[in-house]
Amino acid sequence: xxSVTQMEGPVTLSEEAFLTINCTYTATGYPxxxxxxQYPGEGLQLLLKATKADDKGSNKGFEATYRKETxxxxxxxxxxxxxxxxxxxxxxxxxxxxxxLFFGTxxxxxxxx
Amino acid sequence: xxxxxxxxxxxxxxxGQEVTLRCKPISGHDYLFWYRQTMMRGLELLIYFNNNVxxxxxxxxxxxxxxxxxxxxxxxxxxxxxxxxxxxxxxxxxxxxxxGRAYxQYFGPxxxxxxx
Numbered sequence: 001x002x003s004v005t006q007m008e009g010p011v012t013l014s015e016e017a018f019l020t021i022n023c024t025y026t027a028t029g030y031p032x033x034x035x036x037x038q039y040p041g042e043g044l045q046l047l048l049k050a051t052k053a054d055d056k057g058s059n060k061g062f063e064a065t066y067r068k069e070t071x072x073x074x075x076x077x078x079x080x081x082x083x084x085x086x087x088x089x090x091x092x093x094x095x096x097x098x099x100x101l102f103f104g105t106x107x108x109x110x111x112x113x
Numbered sequence: 114x115x116x117x118x119x120x121x122x123x124x125x126x127x128x129g130q131e132v133t134l135r136c137k138p139i140s141g142h143d144y145l146f147w148y149r150q151t152m153m154r155g156l157e158l159l160i161y162f163n164n165n166v167x168x169x170x171x172x173x174x175x176x177x178x179x180x181x182x183x184x185x186x187x188x189x190x191x192x193x194x195x196x197x198x199x200x201x202x203x204x205x206x207x208x209x210x211x212x213g214r215a216y217x218q219y220f221g222p223x224x225x226x227x228x229x
Binding site: 034041042043044045046049089100101103105106 | 117146155156158161169204206217218219220221222223
């Protein structure tokens, strides 16, 4: 079945460090891929998305490229800030049919000054 | 837009009591989702609606849980009777569907439920 696998957390980085959070997926078709972020005490917010292979989603300095050959959608940021501390969720959905998202388990990021 | 609105934000109740969680989706959105988030199980999809009709309730844990969407601007998730293991954060999300596109879900702030 369809699923998303994220790297285990938690991840702790110093400010200005490089961030990578790995995400791989299993899908029977051609899904769209998303990264959501959840700040403490809040709901999930869409961070970025990519709808087809080789697309790059980007927002707030974060990037992720849809790699069909490796079934991956890794999240990266060149220089993290304390305000990036949050839980990050990788997810997939299909363009037609059921409109539900399949979420990964989430990766908690803590950035220390 | 006000975003997805959920109430209450916090609910503390005793085991055996009925709990009703409420959600107002973003105006114009035709999909509504209920999720539960716990440390142990992460984020789980409970049920979702399309045009007020329940489409998939396979994630509803048991008959104690029920959800309704009487109109396009309101949904409820009810637990009766509640149990301590129902303690979690419950999120409502909505999205706009139209053929052939991928849809973003917009989440509410959640309701933190504690059952003692």
